Amino acid sequence: MADHAILAGKRVLLVIAGGIAAYKSLELIRRLRERGVTVRAVLTEAGARFVTPLSVQALTEDTVYRDLWSLTDESEMGHIRLSREADLLVVAPATANLLARMAGGMADDLAATVLLATDKPVLVAPAMNVRMWQHAATQANMALLESRGVLRVGPNDGVMACNEYGPGRMAEPMEIVDAIAGFFAAESHRPLAGRRAIVTSGPTHEPIDPVRYIANRSSGKQGHAIAAALATLGAEVTLVSGPTRLPDPAGCKVVHIETAREMLAACETALPADIAVCAAAVADWRVDGASDRKLKKDGGGPPALALTENPDILATLSRPGEHRPALVVGFAAETGDVLTYATAKRARKGCDWIVANDVSPGTGTFGGSDNTVHLIRADGVESWPTMPKDAVATRLAEAVAGYFEGK
CATH class of the missing domain: 3.40.50.10300 (CoaB-like)
Structure with a gap:
């Protein structure tokens, strides 16, 4: 299980995309906050159809960022700054659509723009229908992202919301927390730094x-x-x-x-x-x-x-x-x-x-x-x-x- 000491003081930017698994992102925020992680959230338009901005804001105790064109947000927190002030970007759930846009270098909404503009590591937790996950296009997109250094946790096998069974369920919140802790543990173990x-x-x-x-x-x-x-x-x-x-x-x-x-x-x-x-x-x-x-x-x-x-x-x-x-x-x-x-x-x-x-x-x-x-x-x-x-x-x-x- 995740070590509180490893996570204390870390900053995570959580991108919540549109899928039924978005409800798990609320539990993920709560578990990260319990361990001393500062969580800031970007909620996509589709994501807001599954969880409310008010719920995300209440749990993060921070502004929820949604609109690339919000002049107020852009004057106070530009998307470049937003993408680089975290120690790690986490996409949960990472839908097939968002993975495809990441692979293609799209910047057509705030989430995609932040992910393209960041110079920080990115961890994705895929969540989608089993056929969508197994489709050659999704597999190629995921392979391309991983070759660029994007980290992944899941997906798990299980029953989908559509009643199909197979790989595609988003990893459970504590699995994602453990993956985040594992990333930071590995980052702290860099004995060849400077070589x-x-x-x-x-x-x-x-x-x-x-x-x-x-x-x-x-x-x-x-x-x-x-x-x-x-x-x-x-x-x-x-x-x-x-x-x-x-x-x-x-x-x-x-x-x-x-x-x-x-x-x-x-x-x-x-x-x-x-x-x-x-x-x-x-x-x-x-x-x-x-x-x-x-x-x-x-x-x-x-x-x-x-x-x-x-x-x-x-x-x-x-x-x-x-x-x-x-x-x-x-x-x-x-x-x-x-x-x-x-x-x-x-x-x-x-x-x-x-x-x-x-x-x-x-x-x-x-x-x-x-x-x-x-x-x-x-x-x-x-x-x-x-x-x-x-x-x-x-x-x-x-x-x-x-x-x-x-x-």
């Missing part, structure tokens, strides 16, 4: 000609998750990403590249940094003298491709010097004798840590959601159980934070 990190992720594409390239099966899921986890702990993260199908993680500066040489250049530009995590699956070789025209079949057999070595990004970043990061972490994707090869790689490259995993066919590591890794350091090996890649990222980020503790 700069470089993370590489995904494959590289090395051109053969303008339409063909050498690549590998890396999805970038692990590297992107690590970048997000380091940012969550307060690090200023530059993610250098090869071609993937993943959205850019929130809170990171992302540099998109294609080739190994471009990745190295982007990493060197991002220096100096305290941390470098080389999670990308960089192609070891490229075609020496790639054709600037599409190679054609001419009946004489396939062309002979002369390969040359790509730059070694991990070894370059690990090289002693003024701009060497204090902690350099490499990855070793192996298909056999994982610990033997990875331990030798750590010594050969000169990095501090190696995260080793087995990418043999059948493990599902490449492109999958889970990973089984071994963290190899100078003082020994930690073998972690199989877990989702997000969990691996969180555990690695915490280990990085532990490395810098007291330094």
Whole structure:
């Protein structure tokens, strides 16, 4: 349950949209006020059809903001100021319509304008009919918002007001309070604040000609998750990403590249940094003298491709010097004798840590959601159980934070 100490003195701007779940927003206000939270409310026109402005005002003990065009409100509390004076914006209920307008960057009423103008974090509690929640448009809108850093609690499974059953019920008030407390608890745990990190992720594409390239099966899921986890702990993260199908993680500066040489250049530009995590699956070789025209079949057999070595990004970043990061972490994707090869790689490259995993066919590591890794350091090996890649990222980020503790 929510810790009163975490919430005391916090400021929440609550956006109440139009849905039957709006009645729960009154209980949410009451529970937040009990814990010392200052609550200011924006009530949409549709929201006011379910709860009255007088009820919201009585519980918040503050003005209820409703009209973008109210000259009195705009002179005393402009929407820009309103959007930025809170520590957190909470949308409960978050209807399908409001989520769509948020995703599209609409500013057609006070609620949408405040949400577009804010520079503060946003937590949404979706509430709608099960079919509306499951619709591809809503799912795409929610995925887009989450990729931008919008947080979500719920929806829960249950009986709808329309008597249908399934996901779509707004989370209960205390679940939302706990989610708010969890956000503030995470915000206070930022041990990497002030540290700069470089993370590489995904494959590289090395051109053969303008339409063909050498690549590998890396999805970038692990590297992107690590970048997000380091940012969550307060690090200023530059993610250098090869071609993937993943959205850019929130809170990171992302540099998109294609080739190994471009990745190295982007990493060197991002220096100096305290941390470098080389999670990308960089192609070891490229075609020496790639054709600037599409190679054609001419009946004489396939062309002979002369390969040359790509730059070694991990070894370059690990090289002693003024701009060497204090902690350099490499990855070793192996298909056999994982610990033997990875331990030798750590010594050969000169990095501090190696995260080793087995990418043999059948493990599902490449492109999958889970990973089984071994963290190899100078003082020994930690073998972690199989877990989702997000969990691996969180555990690695915490280990990085532990490395810098007291330094």
